[in-house]
Amino acid sequence: MRRNYGIAQSAGEFALAPGVRAAADNELRELNFQASLPHEERSRGLQVCFPHVNRELKAEASWRIKPDATFRLSDGSHPKYLSRVGDKGRAYFPHTTTLEMLSDPKVNAVITEGKYKALAIAEALQKAEPKRKFAVIGLQGVNGGRHREKHVIPTADGGHRKKPTGPPNLIDDLQSVEWKKRTVYIGFNSDVASKKHASAFKQSKCAGAWGPEFVLAELLRAQGADGMRGVQGHQVPGHGPRFYAKGVSD
Numbered sequence: 001m002r003r004n005y006g007i008a009q010s011a012g013e014f015a016l017a018p019g020v021r022a023a024a025d026n027e028l029r030e031l032n033f034q035a036s037l038p039h040e041e042r043s044r045g046l047q048v049c050f051p052h053v054n055r056e057l058k059a060e061a062s063w064r065i066k067p068d069a070t071f072r073l074s075d076g077s078h079p080k081y082l083s084r085v086g087d088k089g090r091a092y093f094p095h096t097t098t099l100e101m102l103s104d105p106k107v108n109a110v111i112t113e114g115k116y117k118a119l120a121i122a123e124a125l126q127k128a129e130p131k132r133k134f135a136v137i138g139l140q141g142v143n144g145g146r147h148r149e150k151h152v153i154p155t156a157d158g159g160h161r162k163k164p165t166g167p168p169n170l171i172d173d174l175q176s177v178e179w180k181k182r183t184v185y186i187g188f189n190s191d192v193a194s195k196k197h198a199s200a201f202k203q204s205k206c207a208g209a210w211g212p213e214f215v216l217a218e219l220l221r222a223q224g225a226d227g228m229r230g231v232q233g234h235q236v237p238g239h240g241p242r243f244y245a246k247g248v249s250d
Helices: 002-010 012-016 025-030 099-103 115-128 211-222 241-249
Strands: 021-023 047-054 059-067 108-113 134-139 150-154 160-164 183-187 226-230
Touching (some): 012 115, 115 134, 211 226
Parallel strands (some): 108 134, 108 183, 183 226
Antiparallel strands (some): 021 047, 150 160
């Protein structure tokens, strides 16, 4: 029972179809996660493992893990998820989001933050609109859909370091999607209004969404996306993925 406890509590049997699983220490070593986990955590129980599947090869290409128990890194942070050292940011595609959907701009796209939410929304949409197709995409955080190129810059002590500079670009997984004339729904956590830096956020008149969604919407528009929509109802207390699905399918 313990092996799938976190999965069952969050997304049910639907999450098991794309290969989401509880991974023990020996499997994580085989996947080369040693450098990402503190030494004392490497044999401390199970991690929920989310595979990123190469849609063309139909094979697992990389993974993100959610620790079974919270722990602290040397920098004082308490990460919710971990990637392997050196892995780039990826988009998460539930198994219902096929390569054909990503290539067909007539299929509406739904972008949210987090893998559990992406799975839950994909399941809710499948139940609410069984005859329609939706390309559901989960990002690694509200800024996970974009990145800046890293360039070597000099430091005050005479050394050098790599720093992200220049304008933001879509991550590779999003660059590979056909966006031209595609309708896109973007819905992240709607608690930004309560955060101390919320005053710095811009609100998009077109997307009806706060800062991170606005930036992502602008990058997608530059790729030709059309009919941008902002959806925040899934974070209203007392409502879940079904409420979100209703906002998308209406």
